[in-house]
Amino acid sequence: MPPLVFIDGDQGTTGLQIRARLAGRRDLRLLSLPEAERKQPERRAQALNDCDIAILCLPDDAAREAAAWVRRPGVRLIDASSAHRTDPGWTYGLPELCPGQAARIAASPRISNPGCYPTGALALLRPLVDAGLLPADHPVSIHAVSGYSGRGRAGIEAHEAPAAGEPAPPPFQLYGLALAHKHVAEIQQHAGLRERPFFVPAYGAFRQGIVLTVPLHLRLLPAGTTVAALHAALQARYAATPRVQVLPPAEAAALAHLDPTALNGSDDLRLAVLANPAHGQVLLAAVFDNLGKGAAGAAVQNLDLLLHGA
Structure with a gap:
């Protein structure tokens, strides 16, 4: 049975x-x-x-x-x-x-x-920590925007069925401003970080989907770390993982924007390494459905x- x-x-x-x-x-x-x-x-x-x-x-x-x-x-x-x-x-x-x-x-x-946000953060961070490309004591900052369904039923009702007389929710709002969001400990522990990461979440005026980004300076990473090495570490980790896509470097370089709703309705997770090599700056990015993979x-x-x- x-x-x-x-x-x-x-x-x-x-x-x-x-x-x-x-x-x-x-x-x-x-x-x-x-x-x-x-x-x-x-x-x-x-x-x-x-x-x-x-x-x-x-x-x-x-x-x-x-x-x-x-x-x-x-x-x-x-x-x-x-x-x-x-x-x-x-x-x-x-x-x-x-x-x-x-x-x-x-x-x-x-x-x-x-958690939904940790799913994206850990998918980006853990392989780099394991590969020695991101030191465990690195000052990590994580920025993420979710659809309002991330608030659960209260968020959905506030946007889609507000009570009479209630003000309309703002189109965009940062929260967790006390820097004590419950996801911080989860991310720190499972990413293998010794230092507590900054985590700045937000809600947008769309129902579902997440864009999460982590900015990095190559000069603060171990000597010799390159954009190609960061991409290769992610690609190696997820090469045999059908639910996680790592954008090829050329596709990542061609991106003009990131759409948080791009993977809505799926259980996939899309990762990208975006970079400005001339200035030694890298932006790790994850896009996924907070109600799906999240x-x-x-x-x-x-x-x-x-x-x-x-």
Whole structure:
């Protein structure tokens, strides 16, 4: 009999997307609670212990609580919240993070889905740190703009169904101005950085999609580091990874702009190394769908690893 999968929080933005992706699949069964029981702790706890795999699409505190409710050995968890992303007892759910990570996910009972912004940041940074091209104590700055769905249901409603009398959201807004965003620790840990990176996120007036960039000065990198070496390190890491595309140097050089919506509706991640060699400046860039590879797509990717192996 196919494994039984329970989505705890299947009416939120990510949960609805995951449910839609799993509808009609024959390699699993979905366990659903009636609407009247979705917020009953005892019914949720029972479902969590009746299933084979649970996907937690909950706020952080609720995800910690739900994970603690699991008592039956053999129940495997995928947590889409940020509650366990730096917890050593959970496997970090970015299969492309480093060699062997997909196999570690496939064998793990507890997987923490990566955040949307960290997915792009880590895809750019971790290979360069591993290759010795980006020192672990480098002062890294990360700038990213997401569609308003990154705020979840509140962001979608504010833009698409505002309450009467509510002011229209601004077309662009920076946030996390206290430089204490919860993604910072996640990025630092899984990129292998010793120094805390700057992370400056923003929302734009478009529904979904992300552009994330990391500026670098070649003179601050190890002697002899070139634009070609940075590109080669990314290309080598992702050569056999179908979901991650590294733009060839000529295509990257021909870009006039980056469209955050370019990969909407897909689970792909597109990386580029942009440069001004005359001034020794490099811009690492990632484009992807915050609801795809950045959320629901990543959860389903990890679910497939649990179901079918690496």
